[in-house]
Amino acid sequence: MDQHQLYQQYQPAIYQYIFFLVQNKELAEDLTQETFYKCFKNIETFRQDAEINTWLHRIARNLAYDYFRRKKLIQFIPFAKVYEGMTEDLPAQWVEHNEQMKELFNAMAxxxxxxxxxxxxxxxxxxxxxxxxxxxxxxxxxxxxxxxxxxxxxxxxxxxxxxxxx
Missing domain, CATH: 1.10.10.10 (Winged helix-like DNA-binding domain superfamily/Winged helix DNA-binding domain)
Structure with missing residues (x-):
């Protein structure tokens, strides 16, 4: 699989995962790009003892952790604050426009x-x-x-x- 196919296949899932972690659209986009940059830069070190999807998620998780360590952020932005006013920009498959979903996000936060x-x-x-x-x-x-x-x-x-x- 070439880099373009790898990116096309896994980018939406990686973006969604990072967005749930950082709860900021622009930051999630930046960290997603950085995830794939690190992947492509270090693809020869991938040992294939795990799925590529797992490896990408691990890179994404480590980048999110590094970001919060650098910024010394302890609290995350509540889901509801990000959710309101941004629904049109979020992936349609996981956003529902109703109060119950907002309550769930608040509870998760x-x-x-x-x-x-x-x-x-x-x-x-x-x-x-x-x-x-x-x-x-x-x-x-x-x-x-x-x-x-x-x-x-x-x-x-x-x-x-x-x-x-x-």
């Missing part, structure tokens, strides 16, 4: 980062326990425990919806 991240990867991105474990560098047990705890915390924070664990 209250979760600690480790819980929010595992929910994004497992329930929104649909990664398996193993893929999430590889991406985060956690044991599969820790991923399962964080997922269960995150869902429970989200249930407590989210008044508007019925949350079922799959």
């Amino acid at each position: 209250k979760l600690k980062f480790a819980y929010r991240e595992v929910l994004i990867l497992r329930k929104i991105k649909g990664l398996s326990v193993k893929e999430t474990s590889e991406l985060l560098g956690y044991s599969e047990t820790k991923v399962k425990n964080n997922t269960a705890r995150a869902i429970e915390a989200l249930r407590k924070n989210w008044k508007g919806g019925d949350l079922h664990e799959k």
